[in-house]
Amino acid sequence: MRGGRYGNTGYYVYAIGIIMFLYLPLVAVGFASISKARYLSFPIKRYATQWYGEALGSSTVIDLVQTSLLIALIVTVLSVILGFFGALAFARYQWRYRSLFQKLILLPIFFPQSVLGLALLMWFNAIGVMPSWQTAVIAHLVWIAPIATLVISIRAYSFDPALEDAARDLGCSYWQTLREVTLPLLMPGMVSAGLFAFLLSWGNFPLSLFTTGADSTLPEWLYAKMVSGYSPLVPTLGILSVAGSALLIAVALLVSSVVSLLSHRRSHVPRVSAADGVPGDLAVHQ
Amino acid sequence: MSVREQKLGWLNALPMLVMLGLSFVAPLLVIALYSIMPEQVFELSHVPDFAAYVEIIRQGYWRSFLWSIGMALVSTVILFVICWPLAFAMVRIFRGFTLAVTVAVVVTLFVSENIRLFGWALTLMKGGMIEGMWRAWTGTGFDGLLYNVPVIVFGLVYVYLPFMLFPLVQGIAMVPDDARHAAADLGASRWQVFAEIELPLAAPGILVGSLLSFVLATGAVAESKLLGGQAVIVIADDVESAFTYGQNWPLGSALSMVLILVIASLAIYALSKMDLDRILGRAVN
Numbered sequence: 001m002r003g004g005r006y007g008n009t010g011y012y013v014y015a016i017g018i019i020m021f022l023y024l025p026l027v028a029v030g031f032a033s034i035s036k037a038r039y040l041s042f043p044i045k046r047y048a049t050q051w052y053g054e055a056l057g058s059s060t061v062i063d064l065v066q067t068s069l070l071i072a073l074i075v076t077v078l079s080v081i082l083g084f085f086g087a088l089a090f091a092r093y094q095w096r097y098r099s100l101f102q103k104l105i106l107l108p109i110f111f112p113q114s115v116l117g118l119a120l121l122m123w124f125n126a127i128g129v130m131p132s133w134q135t136a137v138i139a140h141l142v143w144i145a146p147i148a149t150l151v152i153s154i155r156a157y158s159f160d161p162a163l164e165d166a167a168r169d170l171g172c173s174y175w176q177t178l179r180e181v182t183l184p185l186l187m188p189g190m191v192s193a194g195l196f197a198f199l200l201s202w203g204n205f206p207l208s209l210f211t212t213g214a215d216s217t218l219p220e221w222l223y224a225k226m227v228s229g230y231s232p233l234v235p236t237l238g239i240l241s242v243a244g245s246a247l248l249i250a251v252a253l254l255v256s257s258v259v260s261l262l263s264h265r266r267s268h269v270p271r272v273s274a275a276d277g278v279p280g281d282l283a284v285h286q
Numbered sequence: 287m288s289v290r291e292q293k294l295g296w297l298n299a300l301p302m303l304v305m306l307g308l309s310f311v312a313p314l315l316v317i318a319l320y321s322i323m324p325e326q327v328f329e330l331s332h333v334p335d336f337a338a339y340v341e342i343i344r345q346g347y348w349r350s351f352l353w354s355i356g357m358a359l360v361s362t363v364i365l366f367v368i369c370w371p372l373a374f375a376m377v378r379i380f381r382g383f384t385l386a387v388t389v390a391v392v393v394t395l396f397v398s399e400n401i402r403l404f405g406w407a408l409t410l411m412k413g414g415m416i417e418g419m420w421r422a423w424t425g426t427g428f429d430g431l432l433y434n435v436p437v438i439v440f441g442l443v444y445v446y447l448p449f450m451l452f453p454l455v456q457g458i459a460m461v462p463d464d465a466r467h468a469a470a471d472l473g474a475s476r477w478q479v480f481a482e483i484e485l486p487l488a489a490p491g492i493l494v495g496s497l498l499s500f501v502l503a504t505g506a507v508a509e510s511k512l513l514g515g516q517a518v519i520v521i522a523d524d525v526e527s528a529f530t531y532g533q534n535w536p537l538g539s540a541l542s543m544v545l546i547l548v549i550a551s552l553a554i555y556a557l558s559k560m561d562l563d564r565i566l567g568r569a570v571n
Contacts, residue, residue: 041418089302095292107550114507120309
């Protein structure tokens with residue numbers, strides 16, 4: 001590189017600057033959440049944690065969290081199941097319409113989510129379904145299941161088809177192979193996909209807006225309060241919601257590093273290939 | 287392509303195809319049908335006409351389209367300028383630090399867009415983090431920085447940064463280091479290396495990143511609502527009002543159809559340029 005050491009320092013500073021730019025608004029929300037005043041104004045004169053107490057004690061908040069959690073959990077399970085099969089069609093099998101399928105899956109991700117939510121509302125209306133949290137699950141799936149498919153596909157690309165062939169040659173049925181070989185191999189991808197699905201559903205607003213009917217999720221409630229005037233509970237709940245996500249990400253990173261540490265100790269071959277032998281209890285079914 | 291793989295491909299694709307058919311394709315068809323219904327109806331059982339499309343032109347809704355497309359265009363150009371040096375450094379200069387940058391950027395995607403934009407509103411408003419600190423420091427205040435067109439573009443740049451950054455990283459990774467060094471050895475200036483080697487060779491990544499950010503920014507609505515205070519009305523906003531306050535489903539549907547047409551044609555073009563097997567397959571190899 002011609003830039004030399006001095007030029008490279010500039011790039012590091014630039015990268016750190018961009019990351020600070022990305023996180024700056026969260027700092028503002030954080031400060032706002034511990035301001036004592038009912039009407040926020042910087043510089044903050046007195047700090048207090050009373051709004052956290054109020055947020056955690058409110059029954060409205062508990063309802064909102066329950067609805068959001070329920071939607072996110074169901075979306076997670078369904079996205080991982082859809083993504084598992086979707087990823088096999090996306091990355092593993094060479095079939096005629098694979099490339100078309102890959103593109104179809106990506107299309108909903110590019111779509112303006114509020115328009116998608118409205119389109120779903122029209123559709124539910126046309127087939128006579130009342131919008132509620134269940135319809136919001138469907139709305140979230142349209143956007144999140146494709147993302148889960150992509151995440152699992154990354155894992156599925158590293159898949160050695162010889163492993164499945166070996167299991168079949170040893171007399172496994174299709175379902176046995178799927179359960180004993182394919183599923184364990186894709187499991188790390190499925191865990192990541194589940195994490196993505198949960199977090200994206202938990203934080204999603206535009207898809208929920210028109211599809212939850214009388215029910216309301218946490219992001220929806222926050223938005224309603226944001227546009228109708230300031231409430232000190234908005235930054236507080238915002239921070240609590242972000243902290244929940246951050247905790248989940250931290251736990252996931254920790255668990256994954258512990259798992260990879262343990263598996264490194266067990267075997268020194270990190271990548272899955274036929275040479276590693278067939279996983280665990282396949283021998284039972286021979 | 288064995289017969290078995292053909293069958294398994296179809297079977298495994300089936301759950302996703304059914305889901306997308308019922309909750310993506312079908313709703314779009316309903317919107318398309320509503321858009322050719324006469325005004326102010328709430329059922330699909332009427333004689334179709336194109337009154338709603340005529341209305342779009344007569345009522346001047348094309349202005350919102352121009353605003354959305356214009357702001358999306360400007361934010362895409364700004365994003366390219368901001369992201370290029372970072373993407374370049376992530377591919378060529380940073381080693382372990384690239385992972386840290388990637389994680390830091392991806393994590394922001396998990397925070398609700400609302401909360402992040404609300405944070406900017408708290409930062410930029412009168413009495414907000416910037417103006418308030420400035421006033422405490424210098425004793426003179428100024429009006430907030432919100433509720434204008436530039437702040438909406440700023441919001442778009444902020445929210446869609448990852449969608450430009452990661453495709454650019456992919457694109458720059460495709461430029462062989464040898465080509466850059468050869469050009470430099472032959473006496474090319476920095477600018478020439480950029481304009482004649484890197485730009486053309488990274489073109490697929492640039493194209494995908496630009497189309498992605500443009501498409502997403504065109505359909506965006508939260509930025510203009512939370513930061514812009516509706517200084518201008520964007521198209522997704524018109525769609526929403528037509529369905530909610532306006533109670534004019536055919537008009538809302540017709541507006542959606544035009545927006546969908548713009549977005550889908552660009553998105554499909556972008557997708558046709560992406561080699562997904564290479565992009566996703568390379569992540570592990």
